[in-house]
Amino acid sequence: MHSKLKVMQTENVIESKVVNPLSNDFSKKKSKAKKFLQQNRIKEEIAESGLLSGIVPSLAYECDQEEILKSLNHNFKFLMIDNDVVTYKKMVNIALEKFPDNPPCFHLGNLSEIIFNAKENDFTHCLFDYCKGFEKHRNEVVHTLQNKIVVVGGLVFFTFCLRNPSHEHTAFVNEMTGYSNPKMKLVSIKTYTDVRKARLIEEAATLQAYRTFLLGEIGNERCWRIKEIETYRDGAPMALIILKRVK
Numbered sequence: 310m311h312s313k314l315k316v317m318q319t320e321n322v323i324e325s326k327v328v329n330p331l332s333n334d335f336s337k338k339k340s341k342a343k344k345f346l347q348q349n350r351i352k353e354e355i356a357e358s359g360l361l362s363g364i365v366p367s368l369a370y371e372c373d374q375e376e377i378l379k380s381l382n383h384n385f386k387f388l389m390i391d392n393d394v395v396t397y398k399k400m401v402n403i404a405l406e407k408f409p410d411n412p413p414c415f416h417l418g419n420l421s422e423i424i425f426n427a428k429e430n431d432f433t434h435c436l437f438d439y440c441k442g443f444e445k446h447r448n449e450v451v452h453t454l455q456n457k458i459v460v461v462g463g464l465v466f467f468t469f470c471l472r473n474p475s476h477e478h479t480a481f482v483n484e485m486t487g488y489s490n491p492k493m494k495l496v497s498i499k500t501y502t503d504v505r506k507a508r509l510i511e512e513a514a515t516l517q518a519y520r521t522f523l524l525g526e527i528g529n530e531r532c533w534r535i536k537e538i539e540t541y542r543d544g545a546p547m548a549l550i551i552l553k554r555v556k
């Protein structure tokens with residue numbers, strides 16, 4: 310009885326977050342505006358950090374974010390990465406056209422190769438715009454935090470999607486949000502007749518799972534601060550996660 314009540318309370322917490330106006334917004338025009346806000350948010354955080362030189366690895370593709378950062382008059386050396394050959398070639402062309410005076414470095418391959426080889430303080434900031442499910446990249450996130458791959462004051466930006474039909478996603482969210490009653494598990498929302506409501510619940514639960522996971526990884530050492538976990542849309546609902554290394 311007692312544990313059931315606890316589960317119900319947890320679900321209430323999640324459902325109360327469903328009223329998030331960002332994830333409740335399906336209009337394309339507004340979605341673009343939100344993406345723009347998200348990109349400017351990254352610029353503001355970097356400006357505030359005062360760290361404007363050094364190496365910044367990024368999943369750059371069309372280099373929109375890197376272009377927005379131009380107005381900071383920074384002295385970054387971008388390391389642009391893509392593991393898809395066609396996208397990689399497009400990215401290189403776009404980057405060389407957009408940044409003729411400060412050509413970036415490029416890596417054709419998986420971002421994990423860069424992260425797992427990185428040591429403490431190797432980078433100033435990281436722009437890891439995965440826009441994908443989190444589960445496959447969990448170890449990369451852990452390595453980034455544990456090995457403190459950005460300098461003190463540096464920022465790491467991750468984007469991950471908030472919905473994913475995979476079993477791994479459901480298992481991760483259930484693990485993090487601590488459901489113990491099988492009837493309450495996230496997987497059961499697939500049986501909701503109100504699909505929209507089910508989606509919003511999944512988004513809110515995923516946001517909560519990201520936060521719980523990150524707090525666990527940061528642990529007592531507290532070398533990192535979660536500056537923001539914000540929803541926006543880029544085709545699908547996404548989370549922008551901003552982490553700052555504080556010591």
Ligand SMILES: C[S@@+](CC[C@H](N)C(=O)[O-])C[C@H]1O[C@@H](n2cnc3c(N)ncnc32)[C@H](O)[C@@H]1O
Nearest residue numbers: 368369370371372373374391392419420438440
């Ligand atoms: C969302 S897009 C990046 C968009 C870019 N930030 C922009 O604003 O134009 C993600 C890109 O990263 C690449 N990518 C995703 N995961 C990757 C990984 N693990 N390793 C290397 N490239 C990856 C994809 O091929 C895709 O081109």
